[in-house]
Amino acid sequence: MSTTPHLSNRKCQFTVLASLLAVLALLCFYQFRQAMLTPWVGDDIEYQYIVGHKYLEFTDSPIESLDDIVDSQQRHYFFVNGRTPVHFVIQLFSSLFGRQAFAFMQTAICMLFLMLAIRLSHLRCGNPLHVLMALALWFIMPSIAITPVLQANYVWAYAFILLFLILWEGRQRRMWPLICLIAFFAGWMHESLNIGLSVGLFVGLITKSVTDRRKWLLFVCFCLGLSLIILSPAAWMRAEAQQIALSTSLSMAAQSMRVTFICIIVLTAAALLRRFPLKDFLKENIEFVVAAIVMLLFNIIIGVATARQFLGTELCAAVLLLRFVARQGISSAKVRAAVAMVSLVVCLSIATKRIHFVDATRQAYADIVDKAVNAPDGTTVVIDNRVDGKPWPGVNHLYTMEKMLQTTTHRPISLQQAQ
Numbered sequence: 001m002s003t004t005p006h007l008s009n010r011k012c013q014f015t016v017l018a019s020l021l022a023v024l025a026l027l028c029f030y031q032f033r034q035a036m037l038t039p040w041v042g043d044d045i046e047y048q049y050i051v052g053h054k055y056l057e058f059t060d061s062p063i064e065s066l067d068d069i070v071d072s073q074q075r076h077y078f079f080v081n082g083r084t085p086v087h088f089v090i091q092l093f094s095s096l097f098g099r100q101a102f103a104f105m106q107t108a109i110c111m112l113f114l115m116l117a118i119r120l121s122h123l124r125c126g127n128p129l130h131v132l133m134a135l136a137l138w139f140i141m142p143s144i145a146i147t148p149v150l151q152a153n154y155v156w157a158y159a160f161i162l163l164f165l166i167l168w169e170g171r172q173r174r175m176w177p178l179i180c181l182i183a184f185f186a187g188w189m190h191e192s193l194n195i196g197l198s199v200g201l202f203v204g205l206i207t208k209s210v211t212d213r214r215k216w217l218l219f220v221c222f223c224l225g226l227s228l229i230i231l232s233p234a235a236w237m238r239a240e241a242q243q244i245a246l247s248t249s250l251s252m253a254a255q256s257m258r259v260t261f262i263c264i265i266v267l268t269a270a271a272l273l274r275r276f277p278l279k280d281f282l283k284e285n286i287e288f289v290v291a292a293i294v295m296l297l298f299n300i301i302i303g304v305a306t307a308r309q310f311l312g313t314e315l316c317a318a319v320l321l322l323r324f325v326a327r328q329g330i331s332s333a334k335v336r337a338a339v340a341m342v343s344l345v346v347c348l349s350i351a352t353k354r355i356h357f358v359d360a361t362r363q364a365y366a367d368i369v370d371k372a373v374n375a376p377d378g379t380t381v382v383i384d385n386r387v388d389g390k391p392w393p394g395v396n397h398l399y400t401m402e403k404m405l406q407t408t409t410h411r412p413i414s415l416q417q418a419q
Contacts (some may be wrong), residue, residue: 003416006359009295010294014415016126016127016128016259019128020126020128020131022145023096023128023132023135024054024111024130024131026112027110027114027135028107028110029113030351030355031103031106031107031110031146032103032104032147033108033189033355034354034355034358035099035102035103035106035107035146035147035151036099036100036103037359037362038145038146038147038358038362039361039362039363039364039365039393040099040147040148041092041250041365041392041393041397041401042050042149042394042396042397042400043147043149044094044148045400045401045403045404046222046400046403047090047091047094047149048062048063048089048091048094048095048150048404049061049063049403050062050063050068050071050072051072051073051075051076051080052075052079053075053079054079055079055080055081055234055237055241056080057224058264060403060407061093062093062334062407063091063094063095063096064096065096066096068095068222069088069091069092069095069096071106072091073087073088076234077232077233077234078232078233078234079233079234079237079322080215081232081234081235081238082191082228082229082230082231082232082234083157083191084187084188084192084228084230085185085188085189086152086153086156086189086190086318087152089152089156089163089395090148090149090152093148094148094149097243102383104153106146107300107387109151109155109156109159109208111120111323112159113155113158113159113162114131114134114135114138116162116163116166117134117138117162117315117318117322118130118134118322118390119166119317120162120165120169120319121318121319121322121323121325121326122322122323123133123310123322123325123326123359124130127280128323129330129336129339129340130322130341130342131324132339132340132341132343132344133325133339134322135343135347136343136344136346136347137259137262137318137322138257138318138323139182139346139347139350139351140262140346140350141259141311141314141315141318142256142306142307142308142310142311142314143307143354144308145356146160150308150396153190153219154311154412156191157189157190158189158190158193158312158315159165160182160189161186161189161190161193161194161197162187162250162355163182163186164182164183164186166198166386167179167182167218167227167382168183168201168215168218169181172335176214179218180217180218180221181221183219183222184221184222184223184224184225184324185223185225185285186222186225186228187221187222187223187224187227187228188228188229189225189227189309190228190312191226191229191230191235192295192298192309192312193291193295193311193312194222194226194229194385195226195294195295195298196224196290196291196292196293196294196295196313196316197222197291197293197299197312198222198223198226198292198294199218199290200288200290200292201219201222201291201293202219202285202289204286204287204290205219205256205285205288207283208282208286209336213398216398220234233377237300238322238388242302242305243306244303245303247299247414248304249299249303249418252304252306252307252310253296253300253301253304253310255307256307256310256314256316257296257310257317258284258293258314259314259317259318259321260296260310260314260317262317262321263318263324264317265316265320266321266324267281270324270328273295275326279385280357281323281324282329285319285323288316288319288320289320291316292313292316292317292320293314295310295312295313296313297312297358299313306362307375308353325337356388357388360387360388360392361387361393362414363391364385364387364393366391368376368381368383368385368393368401368415369405371383372405372415373405373409373413374412375413377411377412378412378414379413379414380416381413381414381415381416382416382417382418383398383415383416383418383419384415384418390417391417395417398415398417399415401415402415
């Protein structure tokens with residue numbers, strides 16, 4: 001009789017471990033598959049070439065060595081973008097390492113991003129429910145294609161920033177020079193997230209009366225990294241060139257900020273129905289609250305061209321929502337089962353939809369290449385592919401495909417979208 005509880009406990013542990021491994025295995029398969037099959041168009045083609053001497057100009061000279069990337073990034077800082085570490089990595093994978101290396105790296109960093117986000121949210125990486133909840137929020141956020149340019153600019157960069165934030169909240173005393181270096185490069189990752197975070201961290205230092213000089217030194221290192229993006233001439237050129245109506249930005253926000261709205265609804269409902277100490281909770285997490293607000297205002301002011309500009313705000317909202325779960329807990333077994341089921345359905349339904357989209361775009365891409373390669377020299381190939389009822393690829397992406405085909409086939413190939 002005494003062995004029954006022990007066996008039952010071991011069976012429960014095995015079930016939890018098996019569930020966790022199954023979820024992570026499916027995630028790895030999904031990420032690797034999407035990374036291998038998603039067509040590279042637009043910037044993913046442009047970054048295979050050396051940057052030119054004009055605003056947003058890429059030459060017709062493909063990158064063939066590390067020296068080419070160093071040369072390219074020197075001009076990139078002045079004419080394209082100030083996120084030099086991120087775009088150095090992008091050109092490394094787009095040009096020299098290739099798709100398979102990118103797929104392996106993407107899968108690994110995706111797992112790292114998930115674990116860091118769970119850790120920062122004060123949840124347990126070994127709990128399948130916590131993993132499923134974090135995954136569901138991730139899938140609900142604005143979608144970005146699994147290609148080097150978009151993943152390195154957002155998921156990879158954000159993973160590095162999450163690492164910094166975990167070190168920021170910890171009491172790490174060893175390897176201090178390395179932590180300062182991490183803070184510096186974290187600040188140099190992405191301005192649309194880090195401008196908000198810098199304000200949030202500063203407000204946190206002031207309101208919590210932090211006197212630890214090391215914390216202030218980390219903050220300075222983070223801001224120094226961010227200043228390299230802000231001081232980039234290309235950053236100001238991009239800001240001046242982006243003319244987007246306020247109504248368009250607000251409409252995009254209303255359509256894209258799903259996790260933020262869920263967070264607001266849950267916290268408000270908890271405060272009203274369960275007497276949750278919302279004011280204390282917001283004070284404890286003031287850094288993320290301020291960062292989310294500042295990032296939202298920053299993006300609306302400069303203009304929102306794509307939904308992915310809200311990923312920083314959505315990430316902060318997700319951390320706040322998961323921290324609420326960590327603080328309150330889910331005591332009812334029925335509620336835990338319901339949350340797990342809803343999270344799983346959300347993940348599977350969105351993943352299935354995105355797999356279908358990638359398969360359709362891959363087929364469209366193959367059709368375009370086949371038509372272009374078999375067309376007589378000097379002719380214009382008319383493209384009439386549609387994915388989910390919309391022309392694919394867009395006009396801007398056709399230009400980069402045309403450039404790629406001309407470079408690889410050494411033939412005068414011209415592509416044109418059907419009217």
